[in-house]
Amino acid sequence: MGLTAAAWVLRAMSRHAKRLSLPDVPTPGTDEFEDHAVAWERAFGRIGANQSDIDRASLDVLESPPSWWREQLPAILAAVEAERSSNPARPDFPDQPEPADRKSAELASRTCTDCNASGFAEVFHRRHAGGLWVEWEDRFGEVRKARSRRVIYCDCPLGKWLKTANERSASNCKDTYEADRQRDAVRSMGGIEGVRAGRTDYTLTDPTMPVGVDLPIGGNWRDYVAAWAEAVRVRDREHQHA
Numbered sequence: 001m002g003l004t005a006a007a008w009v010l011r012a013m014s015r016h017a018k019r020l021s022l023p024d025v026p027t028p029g030t031d032e033f034e035d036h037a038v039a040w041e042r043a044f045g046r047i048g049a050n051q052s053d054i055d056r057a058s059l060d061v062l063e064s065p066p067s068w069w070r071e072q073l074p075a076i077l078a079a080v081e082a083e084r085s086s087n088p089a090r091p092d093f094p095d096q097p098e099p100a101d102r103k104s105a106e107l108a109s110r111t112c113t114d115c116n117a118s119g120f121a122e123v124f125h126r127r128h129a130g131g132l133w134v135e136w137e138d139r140f141g142e143v144r145k146a147r148s149r150r151v152i153y154c155d156c157p158l159g160k161w162l163k164t165a166n167e168r169s170a171s172n173c174k175d176t177y178e179a180d181r182q183r184d185a186v187r188s189m190g191g192i193e194g195v196r197a198g199r200t201d202y203t204l205t206d207p208t209m210p211v212g213v214d215l216p217i218g219g220n221w222r223d224y225v226a227a228w229a230e231a232v233r234v235r236d237r238e239h240q241h242a
Contacts, residue, residue, distance in 0.1 A: 005037035008051045009044065013037050015139065016058045016072060024069045040073055049080050052199060056083065056126075083126075084198035086205050090114075090155055098160060105161035112156040114204060119158035120151045123195050123202040130208055146201065152189045155196075163190065 005013075010028075013036065017025040026032040044054065057079035066075050099105040106117065115121045127134040128148045135145050153163040163186060170182035194200045 004034060005041040009041040009054075010037050012051065012054045012058065013040055015055075016061075016076070017069075019058065019062055020065055020072070022067075022069050022072075026069070043073060043077060047077060047080060049077075050199065053080050053083075056201070080198070086203050087196045087198055088114075088204060090196060098164060099157050102158075102161060102165075105158040109154075109156040109158035112154060112158070115154035115156060115159060117156075117158065119154055119156065119162045120189075121154040121159065121192055121204065122149060122151055123192075123204055124149045124206050126201055126203055126207060128207050149206075150202075152192050152195070155192050159192070 013033075014028055017028075026036055044050075049057075054076060057076045060079040060083070061072070061075045066072060099108055105119070109115070109119065110117050125134045125146055125148050127136060131148050133145055134148045135143055138144050153159040166182065166186045170179050170186060173179035173182060191200065195202050195204060
């Protein structure tokens with residue numbers, strides 16, 4: 001008996017094949033299809049990709065799909081890596097003991113650019129276009145809705161301190177309803193590690209932000225607005241001539 005891929009890999013490959021309707025796709029249920037699925041699973045394992053990663057990558061590939069089936073796996077792998085690269089790593093604050101108090105945490109996080117030393121990072125849905133909500137139709141034809149942008153705990157010392165402080169507050173709460181409410185609030189604001197790893201629909205980068213904005217150093221807010229407006233004008237001109 002030959003090797004068999006995981007069920008989710010078989011489903012992911014079948015969905016991707018149906019989305020493209022390519023003439024050279026192996027027929028589901030055949031040995032050839034199984035062999036391809038095993039190859040896909042091994043490739044996903046090498047880069048640590050999960051089902052959510054592949055589903056999003058498949059949709060990304062649809063924007064400009066390769067013409068042949070043999071080109072689909074490299075395209076999906078490239079889409080996964082591209083998504084991950086859109087979320088910067090965290091080199092500034094390696095694992096370290098939790099600061100003893102808030103003042104120490106604030107001092108340790110004063111250089112954090114992800115939260116501007118506030119302890120809270122703003123993340124954006126990958127479909128964010130400027131509004132409060134994003135809507136899309138899933139593969140079952142149902143309309144989904146999610147917040148376009150939201151605030152979560154940063155992974156700098158201050159963000160970690162605030163998260164721990166709120167968890168401690170919930171555990172010390174005598175009212176069960178209020179304790180559960182506080183725990184839910186803490187959970188809903190967690191997960192920046194998943195955002196950085198590209199495992200969620202959110203990113204630390206604003207998709208509407210023009211690429212190559214050269215913000216002045218040491219200027220006032222009018223200088224920043226002028227630089228931003230010029231970047232938007234350049235972007236719009238490029239789109240018009242594309």
